[in-house]
Amino acid sequence: MLLARMAPPxxxxxxxxxxxxxxxxxxxxxxxxxxxxxxxxxxxxxxVTFRHGAAYTVGITGAPGSGKSTLTSALVSQVRAGGDQVxxxxxxxxxxxxxxxxxxxxxxxxxxxLDDGVFIRSMATRGHLGGLALATTEAARVLAAAxxxxxxxxxxxxxxxEVEIAGAADTTVVVVNPGWGDxxxxxxxxxxxxxxxxxxxxxxxxxAAQTRRDLEQMLELSMDSSGSSGSSGSGWRPPIIxxxxxxxxxVTDLWAAIxxxxxxxxxxxxxxxxxxxxxSGELRHIMAARLLERANAATENPEFERLRDAVLARxxxxxxxxxxxxxxxx
Amino acid sequence: MLLARMAPPxxxxxxxxxxxxxxxxxxxxxxxxxxxxxxxxxxxxxxVTFRHGAAYTVGITGAPGSGKSTLTSALVSQVRAGGDQVxxxxxxxxxxxxxxxxxxxxxxxxxxxLDDGVFIRSMATRGHLGGLALATTEAARVLAAAxxxxxxxxxxxxxxxEVEIAGAADTTVVVVNPGWGDxxxxxxxxxxxxxxxxxxxxxxxxxAAQTRRDLEQMLELSMDSSGSSGSSGSGWRPPIIxxxxxxxxxVTDLWAAIxxxxxxxxxxxxxxxxxxxxxSGELRHIMAARLLERANAATENPEFERLRDAVLARxxxxxxxxxxxxxxxx
Numbered sequence: 279m280l281l282a283r284m285a286p287p288x289x290x291x292x293x294x295x296x297x298x299x300x301x302x303x304x305x306x307x308x309x310x311x312x313x314x315x316x317x318x319x320x321x322x323x324x325x326v327t328f329r330h331g332a333a334y335t336v337g338i339t340g341a342p343g344s345g346k347s348t349l350t351s352a353l354v355s356q357v358r359a360g361g362d363q364v365x366x367x368x369x370x371x372x373x374x375x376x377x378x379x380x381x382x383x384x385x386x387x388x389x390x391x392l393d394d395g396v397f398i399r400s401m402a403t404r405g406h407l408g409g410l411a412l413a414t415t416e417a418a419r420v421l422a423a424a425x426x427x428x429x430x431x432x433x434x435x436x437x438x439x440e441v442e443i444a445g446a447a448d449t450t451v452v453v454v455n456p457g458w459g460d461x462x463x464x465x466x467x468x469x470x471x472x473x474x475x476x477x478x479x480x481x482x483x484x485x486a487a488q489t490r491r492d493l494e495q496m497l498e499l500s501m502d503s504s505g506s507s508g509s510s511g512s513g514w515r516p517p518i519i520x521x522x523x524x525x526x527x528x529v530t531d532l533w534a535a536i537x538x539x540x541x542x543x544x545x546x547x548x549x550x551x552x553x554x555x556x557x558s559g560e561l562r563h564i565m566a567a568r569l570l571e572r573a574n575a576a577t578e579n580p581e582f583e584r585l586r587d588a589v590l591a592r593x594x595x596x597x598x599x600x601x602x603x604x605x606x607x608x
Numbered sequence: 609m610l611l612a613r614m615a616p617p618x619x620x621x622x623x624x625x626x627x628x629x630x631x632x633x634x635x636x637x638x639x640x641x642x643x644x645x646x647x648x649x650x651x652x653x654x655x656v657t658f659r660h661g662a663a664y665t666v667g668i669t670g671a672p673g674s675g676k677s678t679l680t681s682a683l684v685s686q687v688r689a690g691g692d693q694v695x696x697x698x699x700x701x702x703x704x705x706x707x708x709x710x711x712x713x714x715x716x717x718x719x720x721x722l723d724d725g726v727f728i729r730s731m732a733t734r735g736h737l738g739g740l741a742l743a744t745t746e747a748a749r750v751l752a753a754a755x756x757x758x759x760x761x762x763x764x765x766x767x768x769x770e771v772e773i774a775g776a777a778d779t780t781v782v783v784v785n786p787g788w789g790d791x792x793x794x795x796x797x798x799x800x801x802x803x804x805x806x807x808x809x810x811x812x813x814x815x816a817a818q819t820r821r822d823l824e825q826m827l828e829l830s831m832d833s834s835g836s837s838g839s840s841g842s843g844w845r846p847p848i849i850x851x852x853x854x855x856x857x858x859v860t861d862l863w864a865a866i867x868x869x870x871x872x873x874x875x876x877x878x879x880x881x882x883x884x885x886x887x888s889g890e891l892r893h894i895m896a897a898r899l900l901e902r903a904n905a906a907t908e909n910p911e912f913e914r915l916r917d918a919v920l921a922r923x924x925x926x927x928x929x930x931x932x933x934x935x936x937x938x
Binding site for chain 1: 651654655658659671672769884887888890891892894895896898899900902903904906907915916919920922925926927928929930931933934936
């Protein structure tokens with residue numbers, strides 16, 4: 279009768295958050311799963327965690343293989359050396375075979391798995407009703423409410439949504455490798471726009487000095503045209519740090535640069551401005567997600583099948599079908 | 609009085625499409641710009657082009673630097689050698705400095721720029737109200753209506769939206785390089801799911817044979833679990849082609865494999881099933897886009913500022929604010 283004596287898992291977000299704050303990792307994991315799933319339960323979690331203070335978020339982004347996971351792991355060590363707890367959100371492509379995210383980043387973070395002050399979560403890139411960006415924002419808020427004052431968000435820096443997520447952090451670190459100047463496809467412009475700090479990782483390889491000159495030249499151009507660069511507003515010039523993350527070289531420089539940027543944002547009042555902008559954007563995302571729920575509900579209407587069949591038969595175009603289903607008159 | 613005698617540019621989609629069909633490239637470019645911009649004009653273009661037949665679409669996806677642009681350019685030559693016209697949509701990160709897409713792919717396609725039978729368009733990855741996937745679908749339909757029986761869609765195969773777009777083609781080619789097995793981050797699972805054909809490009813590099821064995825093993829596993837692989841449904845096993853695209857090696861093999869896959873889809877009836885599924889998905893995307901227009905309209909409501917300020921002051925949570933703005937009761 280062991281089962282009968284066990285308390286059923288709670289479904290109350292307040293109680294789960296209290297458990298997470300007391301160190302219950304499975305409660306924390308469940309809260310993040312709920313915000314990933316969207317819908318009414320995600321909203322109830324959001325309402326509870328919104329009342330808590332924000333954590334300082336650092337986005338780390340770069341192409342596959344650039345070494346950003348190794349750098350993220352090294353930053354976890356830096357935060358822990360200062361005595362603070364830290365949450366890590368790794369935005370990984372989802373696997374259709376396992377139904378979940380790849381374990382790669384968690385394996386790479388192995389050294390931190392046994393540390394109770396570190397909570398690492400891989401987030402699937404698909405299946406978020408309100409979009410991955412909104413799910414990541416909500417997951418970061420859960421971690422903050424659970425008592426993590428630092429949150430590291432690691433994303434693949436290629437792709438529309440992934441760059442947006444990294445750029446929405448308080449401090450955004452863009453990781454490149456020597457020779458990136460060759461790859462026109464590497465989304466240089468998009469990454470320049472969001473970078474508060476550049477890291478040239480694998481700096482022992484040929485071409486590091488040239489890559490540094492290329493970056494400096496691009497920063498000159500963008501400072502000339504706007505009086506500033508990065509997303510910080512005027513005054514901050516993104517530093518360029520050379521690192522060999524696997525050997526630990528450059529990590530303390532990066533950590534110091536993150537501290538400099540944080541102090542700059544706080545002293546100038548731009549941290550509050552930046553966070554207010556993000557909250558406005560979040561409100562728009564939430565509105566869109568609510569409307570998408572309604573669109574999905576409309577597909578359960580028997581009319582949906584009838585009108586879809588008319589579209590398939592090309593007797594109706596999909597724009598007219600959508601407006602009929604939604605009751606919109608042009 | 610030269611200006612007075614010039615006809616103003618037409619704003620009628622029917623007239624523009626007729627001009628595009630007659631070879632007017634600027635008319636074709638303008639139609640695609642309109643579908644990129646979304647809104648009522650995009651819908652009017654969609655209604656006109658929807659009445660025309662579909663083209664055969666080939667998605668080419670891979671990591672930055674994998675050589676997919678070189679392969680795409682070689683495929684353009686193959687289509688042209690057969691006498692058909694071809695449209696190319698290159699999904700590029702947008703540049704905030706130029707306001708448009710990077711020119712890289714167009715430069716690389718230089719050999720085709722003077723060929724009237726080829727139309728190449730870089731699409732910005734941001735600023736699409738209904739999403740990049742919907743804008744790409746509509747742009748492909750414009751090219752088809754303008755008389756291109758083949759459309760190649762090249763995307764960076766990293767990122768949620770970009771993989772979705774490539775996977776929505778009739779035939780999807782996934783380009784990898786020797787050694788990709790090392791990069792856990794390379795979204796292997798997501799790419800396996802959408803691949804109809806694999807190309808190991810830069811096959812002269814060490815590790816090509818090992819990469820082929822890795823891919824074959826992954827295909828075995830997925831064929832075992834589902835009885836098929838790729839998105840084709842049962843019966844088709846994605847071939848693995850080795851290429852050195854810069855030297856032209858392997859390109860005719862790839863072109864032959866695309867033809868094989870097309871014949872397999874057509875003979876089995878799966879082409880129609882696949883296209884019907886895509887059209888159902890498009891209808892959902894269109895409904896979501898229409899609702900997003902409404903969410904944006906709601907942000908122009910004076911109430912939006914008042915409620916946003918309440919959220920910023922933390923006296924209201926954003927979920928409650930969204931529901932108030934949208935008139936939704938939970």
